[in-house]
Structures are given as C-alpha cells and as structure tokens.
Amino acid sequence: MAVVLLGAWLGLLVVGNVRVPVGPMDTTMTLRPSLAGGTKINVSPLGALELDSHHAPIRLDVDVDRLDPARSQALVDHPERISGLQDEVTRDVERGALDVALRSCAAVVVGASALGLAVYRRPRRALAAGGLALTLLTVSGATAFATWNANSVLEPKFSGLLSSAPSVVGNARSIVSEFDVYQKELARLVTNVTKLYDVTSTLPAYRPDPSTIRVLHVSDIHLNPASWKIIASLVEQYDIDVIVDSGDTMDHGSAAENGFLDPIADLGAPYVWVRGNHDSKTTQRYLARMKNVHVLDEGRAVSVAGLRFAGTGDPQYTPDRSAKPGGDASEELAGVRLASALRDQKAAGTPVDIAVAHNPTAARQTDGEVPLVLAGHIHHEETEILKYGTRLRVEGSTGGSGLRAVEGKHPDPVQASVLYLDRDTRRLQAWDEIELGGLGLTTAEVSRHLPKENQP
Template identity: 85%
Template structure:
C-alpha cells in the first residue's frame, strides 16, 4: 500500500458517508408517493431516523406519532386534502362506510408497497449517482449503490421484525391535535365504540362535502385594487400552531395588516416572551393591544419589534391605510382564582 494511500477504514467510512448522503438525497428528490387513502389524498415518504416510527402530518392542525417500528427510517404521511368526489360518493352511498375501514387498510397496504419500490429505486439511484460524482469510477459507484440497497434491506427487515400494529392505540399528538383525545376520546374507545364513531364519521363527511358544494359554487371574489385585507386574531394563549396558521393565511389571502386583540400569553411572564419571536417574521404590520393575560413585560417585548404597533392609552395609529386606536386591558388577571393583580402581579411577571 502506498505511503500516502488512505487507511482502509477511512476509505470504508468515506464510502458509507457517500452512500448515506446519496440515499438521503434520492429520497428527498424522488422518494415521495401520492396515495389516496379512503376519502383523503396523502403523500408518503421515508426519512432517515434514529428511532423509526411513523409520523402523520395533518397540516395545519398538527401531527401524531406512532411507535410503529424500530429502524433507521421513519415513515412520514402527509394528509394533503379531502377528495370531494370520493367524499361525495360516501355521502351518496352511506352503506359504504361499513367497508371504509377495510378500504383504508387496503389503500395503506398498496401505498406502502409502492413506497417500498420507489424508495428502493431512489436510494440506489441517489447513492450510485453521488458515488459516481465523488469517485468518478463506475465500479465504486456500483459498490455505493449495492451498499445502499443492502442498508435499505436491513432497515426493512428491522422494521418488519419490530412492527407493532398496536401502536395506533397509543398515538402522541402535537399542535392543535393535542386536544384530540379530550375531543373525540382515545384510540381504545374508538375501537370499542366503533359503531358510534362510524355514524359520527358519516355526519362529518356529509357536512364537509356540503360545505365544499356550497363554496365551490360561490362567485370568485375580485377585489378592488384599493381593498385592504385585515386579519383579526385573538386569544392565542401560547398556542404553538398559531404562527404557522397565521403565516399561511397571510400568504394565501395577501393580508395587509394583522390585528391581535390580546391574550397572546397565558401568564404574561418574561419566560414566555420567546413565544413572540415569530411575529417579526410574518412580513406584515402587526397591531396589538394588551389583554388581561398579557403583562407590561409582554407589551415592552412587542414594542421592540419593528413591524409591531402597540395600542394603549387611547393612542391612534394609521397602519396600512387604516386608523386604529385602543386601550390595553387595565386588569392583569392571568389567574382567575387569585385576586385582581396590580403592581405586584406585574412585577412578578417581569421577574
């Protein structure tokens, strides 16, 4: 071996690095599979992970995670939209709801099979292409592709061996879906009372489809060039999903100014101020007035942001061509079980 030749272990480590990077790029580029599951359209993909499992994203409501398997890959499922034609078919033929569970299971099985095939091609192609770009030798590139296929096979075997179908009974919710167990009951109650939930699902699908039918026939709104779009938000109370939803509405409806009428916080403490950071990235003026859950500490934090206009003491400001005036709530009462707070409560919030 030449004196300047790299150690075999270093060459092997370099090859593994190229394989992992190429496989990841392949999955990111062409690894998605669009799958209709029951009345909704979904996108499935595999992502590298240290713990495995399944993540189901229901934007903008949040996500739920399942400990479905242990492997270096995670299954991501994005719920994109409700398909109006399939939903209408369920409304027109409610007897199909009795077979909806089997239909969903079949759709998921079919989608998982398609995802496995597509992911295999994506992983091998990505690792081979990156191997050829790095080493510029076809044999090394093919070795990279073969190693990627072997790693994917091991990951699949690990997922199969550790597959836990009961994980659906213990999902972990995030975002607005965190309230799901208290709203619809836990997964075990859904299983034991499936007939009740089946009837409720029929009502839900019916209502959503009727709403779609009505809105789809409304005339398209053609705003005047001088139209000013105002988005009103209130009582956010540290909701972690609020800023993503707000940003989505700003972009979708070309909002000119946001008006927040308070109670952005829960207790108005200095520790909560970091929650306000995304306000600076919304890209439009933000008019804010203090609520009874917001302290002067909260107000001072917002006053330092360039796009925020704080209203208090009856002051009026012209923002986006509109005149706004407001007075912050004179009572700071984040805890209704305690007496109405004054200076002492404000000092405690700023501690």
C-alpha cells in the first residue's frame, strides 16, 4: 500500500498537471492528495481562495498563471464576445477537468507501476500496484462526485492579500439592496433640493417663462443605474421638453449592456443621443430601435420639441481607455464633417439650433455654424465662447463617472444641466448647473448662470 500511494503521488507530481486556457487566462490544473479535499484557486501574487467543493482524499488545485495578451486584446477589439464569455469559461473548465482527470489516471498508474517495478523487480506486482492506484483514484473521484457542493462558490475562504476582499466588497445581496435604496434617496434628494431652489430663488434677472423650451443635458453616464432615477426626477421637477445625451452612456458598448438602456423609454421626455468613445455601433442600433429616441450621427438633423438638433457619433471606439495615435485628428475630421452638414442645413433653410458631439475637440469645429454646441467626455463642466461666437457647453459625468467612481480617492460628482431656450429665437437664455455628491455622498447644489447678453 505504501508503494502504491507513494508511486501515485510521485506520478501526479511529475505528469499530473494540465495547462488549460480559461477565457483570456492561462491556468494550470492539478489533482493533489489531500485529507480534506476541496478546491484551491491560487492567484499569485494576491493569494488564494479555497472552496469546500467536495469531500474526498484528492484536491483540485487551479493556478492562474497569466492573462493571455492576444485573447485579452480580442475581447477589447470585439466586446460583443463578452456576452458569451461565461459559456466559454464553463466549456473551458469542463474540458480542463476532463483532461486533468485522464492525465491523472495515467499518472498514478505509471507512477505506482514504475515504483512497484523498482521495489519488487516483478512486472506482475508492478502492474498490480498500478491497478490498485487506478482503483483508489477512481473511488476518490466517485466520492468527490457524490459529495460535490455547487454552492461552495458562495462561501469561499480567502488567504493572502485576497483576505481583505470580503471586507472591501461586502455581501453581494446587501450591496444590491442597499444600492437600490441609495439611488432612490439620491433621486429624492435632487427633487427636494430643486424644489427648495425654485421656491427660494432670488434671481430676478431671469425667471424662465413657462413657455420656455427646457433641455436637460446629460453625459458620460457610464453604466450608473442611479442616473436614470436622477434624470427622471429632473424631467418631472423642471418640466423638461427634451433630454440630450452627449455619449458614453455605456462602458464597453457590448450587447450584454444593452438592457441598461431600457429605462430611457420611461423617462418622460424625448431622448436625443450621440455615440461616445465607450459606446459601440451595437449600442447605437439598440437605441435607434427604441421609441422616442433620436440617434444623431454623420450630421443627421432632427426636429424635437421645437428645436432642431444635428450631431455626430465619436469616430473612436476605445472602451479600454486607450489613447490612439492621431486621435485628435480623427475628432477634428468628424467635427469638420458635422460643420459641413450644418452649413448644408442652413443653405436649405432649416438651420440647426443645437449641435451635439461627444468630444469637445470635435464640437469646436462647428464654431460659427451654430449658436450652441453640446459635448461631454472630460467628466467636468465647462462653458466657452468660441472664436466665431458659438457657445460650447461641456457637461460633466451624470453617472459620477459610473462604476469607475470607486477607483479614485474621492468620488466624482454627478452633474447635469437644464438649459432654457427662448421659444421664438431658440437662443440660450440661462442654464442651471446641478451637481450631486458622488458615490456614497448626499450633497446637492444648483446654480443658475446667465449669458452675458442676458445679464442686467
């Protein structure tokens, strides 16, 4: 028995591991003798997590060796593949488990037989040792299968640097429920603050007439679900006529993210949208099919709520936040094409009131062709009068920079603007900047701004 066990163990050590690609990762799977059983996933150098997956005298070790650059880049280049990544990983793990089982069987037979031959010098006893080793491994595998606990992934044990993960991430169910409460409270906060501002405002220089066209400008939501409740609250509180989204509503533009856009149908106002560098053509096609959504691209113009809009999608698609060589040149070219479309609209007797682009670099190319151009991208608000008189309004991140808000030391604020335009002249009369505290904060500020020509 000692010869069988020692030979089987040596066989597993020498040839019992299998290199398995799992999604974009390269892993090594190995069966090891163990009294407790279970599964151990090693993520060097961060530590490991252990799963009480089964009870048998064998343990499955999975070493995550590296992220394969080619497969990772393929996911970046083709984000639609992310939606099928879970199925791909499942197939890879099943294939790897079968390979490691077959190789382990061969390893224990060869190891026990070789050691038996070295000790006994008799082929028959060596084969008996190999057969006994195979029997032991088969019984162990059957025991592991009979005691398999699929729910073990819900209660992992962490070690190394990963031991801080539970305290940082917290319980998934509580995060979901608490975030739902948080986003509702944030929407209620902005409603109450805007009510207070409306009642106590002491700005006699400009009070919007009820007939004024009210445009809500949002941008760079980046998959923050709390944004929809905030936007819906602003639409109701300010009696918004049309919402303009200057892009980066998504983070990767994958088909799996499309469901995030469904609340747009219930916001209570028409939705004008241009593609950002984190949005894809997949995103654009999904939105174009939605009722009451107007997608602007390649200078396309539409009339909504008494205003004429034209815009263009971002020419770059960089969901991995990469900086492309010649990026500004492509933005400038997109802006030049938009300016040409604006000139054509003017020549046709249907001048555009508001142009929309995601990147301010593209937006600046419309100077002199339109009274007002809206943009986003830089995640903070700016207002600029361009050389030939066009006003550029850059919106901050209405998603507080989305899920990446946890990356920095301080969360980015949630920003949006309400633009008041005269119904007759369709020129900007004033705008309110709304700023809420970022993720986890409950602060709100509303400030009114007047163009110089409207100041007393």
